[in-house]
Amino acid sequence: MRTVRTLTAALLAGATALGVAGCTSEADTPPATSSAGSAATPGPSGSSDKTEQSAPTEAGTSFRTATPFRPGQQATAGASTGDYLYWVLPVDAEQRATVKATVTLPESATRHGAETWQIDVYDGLRRRQACAYGTQTRAAAKEASTVELSCTLRTVRATAEQWANDPLPGSYYVRLTVVSLPDEDKGLPVRAAVQAEVADAGGAHAVDGALSTPLVPATVTGTLREPEDGWSGGWWSDRWIWTAAGGVLAALAGLFGYSLTRGSGRPSRVPPQA
Structure with missing residues (x-):
């Protein structure tokens, strides 16, 4: 059980770090x-x-x-x-x-x-x-x-x-x-x-992949300027945070189930007869 508690604490710490990183990234990213x-x-x-x-x-x-x-x-x-x-x-x-x-x-x-x-x-x-x-x-x-x-x-x-x-x-x-x-x-x-x-x-x-070049044809009045925060890279989205959080929760659930299975499989102690 000491090993289980150690792994659980490590995974919880990782989930907290992911949450803080996600919040920091969102705060630093300019609105679209x-x-x-x-x-x-x-x-x-x-x-x-x-x-x-x-x-x-x-x-x-x-x-x-x-x-x-x-x-x-x-x-x-x-x-x-x-x-x-x-x-x-x-x-x-x-x-x-x-x-x-x-x-x-x-x-x-x-x-x-x-x-x-x-x-x-x-x-x-x-x-x-x-x-x-x-x-x-x-x-x-x-x-x-x-x-x-x-x-x-x-x-x-x-x-x-x-x-x-x-x-x-x-x-x-x-x-x-x-x-x-x-x-x-x-x-x-x-x-x-x-x-x-x-x-x-x-x-x-979000989808995997992106256009190599946005569909911005030239016009007589000049090429349309890109959005003020630039065109998106196409690979990052907030679903990565949810995916990581889901993985952590799945690992915790697996550890909890393992601990229950291991505990239920131990033979019960029979008290010595007088």
Whole structure:
């Protein structure tokens, strides 16, 4: 039993060390969610950090001219009803992105009926990604002043099978347009605002392996910048801590079962007869 107690104490000490290391690593690791308030490298023109990080006030009209923005920023643009508006943002592995859009419509007196708006999200291969939930398409009555849309994507995977359409790390294009309206209302001025929120899904969605290069194609406006904390390495996740803790608990359970079996197998002592 002395040996059992010694092994048990050693394993418990190892589990405590793993827990402390995991907490320290998590505390030292910067959050995966990007924000507009983090530091940025000044451009060659000597512009300030505030200028570099300001949210865009225009949108592209195609995939090639999509305007980059970061999660946490609110990108705005003025346009004409019927235009296709494009933005692009980076999303990393084990992250789930929610894209929201608000369209400020022309005054009802200038419109001739209801109109329907839609938001679509495409990955770096320009594959349209389905929304896990959200209101992707919404109709606005003639009297409505705004219309709000949202799309929450599936969790981005570090890698995928060749036949799968899983979302992968890299660029994600946001396209906003009207899909139904009276012909007389085409060309009326509108104001659009889009923003994205990114949440970490954790090790439950981790997979072994990663893309050698994120899907970040070059555009006319330049290559999309990587997330502020860099692209993930693809091998580390919090599931390693749970795996180690599970191994320690399994070892302790084995030792406890061994001690019970060994104790029950000893012959009982028969008291000497008088």
